[in-house]
Amino acid sequence: MTRLHGKTALITGSASGIGRAVADRFAREGARVIIADRNADAAAAVAASIGETARAAVMDISDETSVAAAFADLVTAGWSPDVVVANAGVQLFGQDAKIADLDLDVWRRTIDINLTGTFLTVKHSVRAMLAAGGGSIILTGSPTGLNGEGADFTAYSASKAGIHGLTRTVAAAYAADGIRVNTVVPAYTETGLVSTISEDPESRAAIVGRIPLGRAGTPTDVEGIMVFLASADGEFATGALFAVDGGMTSL
Template sequence: MTSRFDVTGHGVVVTGGASGLGLAYGEVLAAHGARVTLIDVDEAGLSREAARLEGEGLDVRGAIADVTDHAALDSAVDEAAAIYGRLDVAFANAGIDSGAGFVAGWAGSERPRVEEGAIERYTDERWNRVIDVNLNGIFATARAAARHMRPRGYGRIVVTTSLAATKVEPVIGSAYMASKAGARHLVRCLALELAAEGITANAIAPGFFVTNIGGGHAHDPELQAMVAKDVPMHRVGRPDDVKALALFLAAPASEYVTGQEIVIDGGWGLGIAD
């Protein structure tokens, strides 16, 4: 079995790799011998994290690209594939929060409206940016990666969706939920498109993880404690929690698994919180 998890020398790209879950994906792959390019818009974060991991003896580099700039993204992926002479794994992970709103839903026993008039205040700019990063960015990343994977007849595309792809929660925000639900379907399309080529496409759907998304509100201990009460395992997720699943989906071990979305959330998505 050990050889089934061997990613030594594999070429890997991770969008949104300078922070949070993407950084964890990059770390675990590099720690198992893969060669990793973290792609991100955060120049300072990229150089800090790439230098830290290089300092630990890992083969990690940073590349600056915005996933909504498809030409720049193509170049970053092409460059990584050229350096490694192969591209085995692409994590389409970059994502942004949309802020609550649009679904003026009801929550809790007092059933307050979360945001009155939210649909009127939702701007085109806000809606389009979230869809562009969270959904179109996955399409562009998968396309850029498939160009390198198809000729070799091997590849792993791993997309970060969200529990919000399944569960409608007013506090999450409708553009975010719509983008993640779309991403979930896109993963299935990719899986069918690429199944015969030895390329798998799967999704990791996290619940509440402590990262920097949405300005880093998840670092607030009070918020964590509040969420943890509703999580059957009574704790929120940390980026380290996602590493084993990321390694599995990125490794040869997952060769007969495709088109799947695996929820990782300590049981939060089972519905008992509602």
């Protein structure tokens, strides 16, 4: 598998969950991978497990100084990414709520990380790619930004809807520069992020019951579409949402 041979890919939030799975797959497909995460030790451990084709980068996506410094260090080291997966985010279970019950601090924290953090990641990715002559940016969306799945998650749903809109805007602005921007929309995917649901049989059954294929998603379910979008196979795809959700948003 060498569909990404010669590519350098940065994946945010890749010390665990979907990001970790995508980083592993990209490496198997021949890419150099940058494990970008705010947890320095975890990022270093994942990079070490992949080997010499991986590098750790400490990045707090909600802090522009941190993001800018990480990209500058990578460019200086000869690791300027031509593929970026803006995947890092939070979902504040037990705090996010219906809008009448939602604390402003929870709203701000969610938006700061999920939406502003994605904005900063994409901003500095575009700057690097303009200098390099193009690239592919892939954002991680959510069914909550498309339908009523997020009725109890006002801040999270709004942040993901914003990401979907950001995709189209940036794709239109930089298509002529050879920069493609797309969003992958996974279904409910069982990672540490959603342990509050996965460890509650009733809640889990309720959400899995709304997936026509009849099971929860796994991190590996989104690897293939991300390889496609990162590779030459996806060179005519930009500004699009790719749902890999077991039919969840088709209903």
